[in-house]
Amino acid sequence: MMNNNKNSKILIVDDTPKNIQVLGKTLEQKDYEIIVAQDGLQALKVVEKTLPDLILLDIMMPKMDGFETCKRLKDNPKTKEIPIIFLTAKIEIDDLVKGFDLGAVDYITKPFNSKELLRRVETHLELKRKSESLEWSNQNNRELIHILCHDLTNPIGFIEGVLQLTDQDPFIFQEMKKSLWTAVKNSINIIDQVRKMQALTEGKYELDLNLVPLKLFIQESMEILKPKLIAKNLELVIDIDDHLEVMVERTSFSNSVINNLLTNAIKFSYPNTKIYMSAIHKTDQVTLSIKDEGMGMPKGLLKDLFKMNKSTTRPGTIGEKGTGFGMPLVYRFVNAYGGGIEIFSKEKSHDSKDHGTQVYITLKGGVQ
Template sequence: MTDEKNGNDRILIVDDNPRNIQVLGTILRQNGYQLVVAQNGVQALKAVEKAWPDLILLDVMMPEPDGFETCRRLKASRHTEDIPVIFLTARTEPEDIAKGFELGAVDYITKPFNALELLSRVKTHIELTHRRKLQGVIEMAGAVCHEMNQPLQSILGYAELLIMDISPEGPGYEKAVKISEQVRKMGKITKKLMKITEYRRFETKIYLDGQKIVDIDRSAMKKKSSG
């Protein structure tokens, strides 16, 4: 059954084995993900330039550059460093797993893998990435509101001075009053936005900092198995 909620999420599969790509592709497509495929590191690096993926599933054992080197290059670029990378590989040695995380991967899954666990981890890391992006937008909106507040107060102050200096029957009085009214409305809007962004920043931070990935992962798996 297709999960339509994942329809806008794009995953880049990087694996030199066509059979692995076919199996992974079937699982992910059935759950509503859009797919981009690369069969080596060079293709993967070119693919991210053309279509930004929400997550990369990366094999290790590939022709040069291998998965580790591909990940290193991705994390070395400001353009691609924030794309979450999950290693999906038959390399199970502790030093390989440690190296994967040291290079910046968000997760390391060994083959053969459990489809339910894979989907759960993919969903978890994509959701975390979306929330971090949302947090960035919220912080930017809050900063814009803060910067707007001071000039609005200045405009309001000048408008009030004009109202005091002009008699109610004088030219420009009504215009000064309208300016004052509109600036006050804008001030109320920016204050509301600032309150909303403060709340959303707090809510997002609690989610990111207060809940461990494994807890989110287990929760997602429970929902999947009961659905």
């Protein structure tokens, strides 16, 4: 059997030095890293410093027995996923049931048979590895679904809006045709993007980074957000050098990064105010700033802004709704380009004159 679990850390908890020695010797043959503890209390201290991948736990021990130790380990969110195998002299049926009830995955009886020991350890390490990878891919799939649903909302919402207008005035169609095409192309690109990201996580694809003209990109993204700007009578002031280029993946930069940041700036701006976009360039980096004069964010919210599992969503200044996945996606993409993001915000409730949010995105780039 191939050993994928090489270098896994195994904690042996036993009060008999001889047992530790025998177990340790057997496991070291397979390059496992061994940590030892002589009783339950010591084991709890050890795991605070080093998290093992698996625990071999004696049942009969002074101070704290194996059952109590197991219970404590399973009660602690940090250690509850570590597989525990009990070491026992002879299996009493009551003990067996009690151990499984407490969350142990297996038993090994003394005297130890080295082949059996290695097989059981390998099996449980393998199971743990598989369940971690499953959890990771689940999380990843959830994120991809969010991207699909979240980022498709803007272009498809725009198409819906235009179609509603053409019901009232068919001539509008011709006027809006170019923007409709952009929205349709964006939607197709987003779907393509999700496919690519899936391939990316499966190791079948590399993110296609290119230098793109920043101002042009922003102007394109702007197209489908225009109705929202008009609805709130917002002025977008763009001060970006035509020659600045940034290193990004096109589709995600336009549809996820720029679009989400601008949508937020619009959503949390008060009507009749301004949004400023500017960029500065330093050696091989370009920093883009998006600044609004809106309601701002409390500190507690800022802290959780990039987390998928923490909801930070609030309605906009005219009641616009959201899902709260915009910023986590922006963060994910900017990181994937090797860039960084920083946010400063002042709440209106703190200062009724000087308030708003400023987002800085730093990317690799320069002058054309």
